[in-house]
Amino acid sequence: MNQLQSAIRSTFALRSRGGTAAAAAARGLPSLLRDAPRPFSTEPEQPAQPEDSSADPFLRPPNTGPVYAKLFGMSRHTLKTDIVNLLEGCNLTPDDVRFNYNRMFVPMGMMVQFPSRFQFDQAFKVIGRKGRLYKLERADRSQWDLLMNYDGKTLLLQGIPFSANPNDVERFMSGCQYDASSIQMMVRPANPDPIKMATVNFPSQIQAMNAFITKNRGFCQNSQVLLRVLQ
Incomplete structure (x- = not known):
């Protein structure tokens, strides 16, 4: 009963003090009641999309891993070591060269496995400088895997x-x-x-x-x- 009387007296006090007291009381209300209601939506919120790093060359992953190519222009008596010596400076070994033979075992070309894209680009420069009879083309790893490696044995x-x-x-x-x-x-x-x-x-x-x-x-x-x- 005493709490009810105190509430009635507080109400009359607020009315008698005018707008200033009302504003003060409003400041005492919980912030949850003063916040404007958010609109209701049945659509789920979309997660923030990460920025496309491919547009920035500094954020792209490094071009690593072997690069495969076809090499044309050899003769029937060309050896793997001849190709390694031709492409000097490309970090090749005889294991990085495979010949492509036809049914008569005539060499129709060869596949070369370069350690990286850098050595592949170097090979173009080397051929342009001292091996103009040869032709180099980019190829897939699957073509390399299909070739039999006789390896001089x-x-x-x-x-x-x-x-x-x-x-x-x-x-x-x-x-x-x-x-x-x-x-x-x-x-x-x-x-x-x-x-x-x-x-x-x-x-x-x-x-x-x-x-x-x-x-x-x-x-x-x-x-x-x-x-x-x-x-």
Whole structure:
């Protein structure tokens, strides 16, 4: 009852003091009551979108990782080391070069794996300066993966007789250290007549080159066989 009487007296006091007292009382109200109501919306708030850093070259990620390219202009006798020496200063090794052979094992081009975009750009400058017979084109990693890497450890035997079998090839390669299980024989169309060939793998490049030196133009049955080291 005493609280009710105190409230009534406060109301009459506010009315008698006029606008000044009313303003003071209003300042005492909770701030929640004075804030204007926010409009109601059924749409969810959209999160703030991050700024596009691609527009600023300083914020772009560095161009790292290997770059792959096709190189044209080599001959049938070009070696991996020839390409490494040609592109001197591009930080290449023989493992960064793979030859692209057709069905007759004629080199149609090669793939080169550059350590970075910088070395790829350097190769263009080198070719323009001392290798104008060569042509370099950007390529995909998938093209690199599809190529067989013979790595100078495989010999190609061309011109073996059609009656020859793997045992004849083993006799022909007698005295050389090679993998007998790797012998593959094939027939390819040629002009004027088809030609029979075989490939043989060796444990190392040195052993393959020794076999090439000692066996090239030797005879299998009555046919002279030409050898070539596949890169």
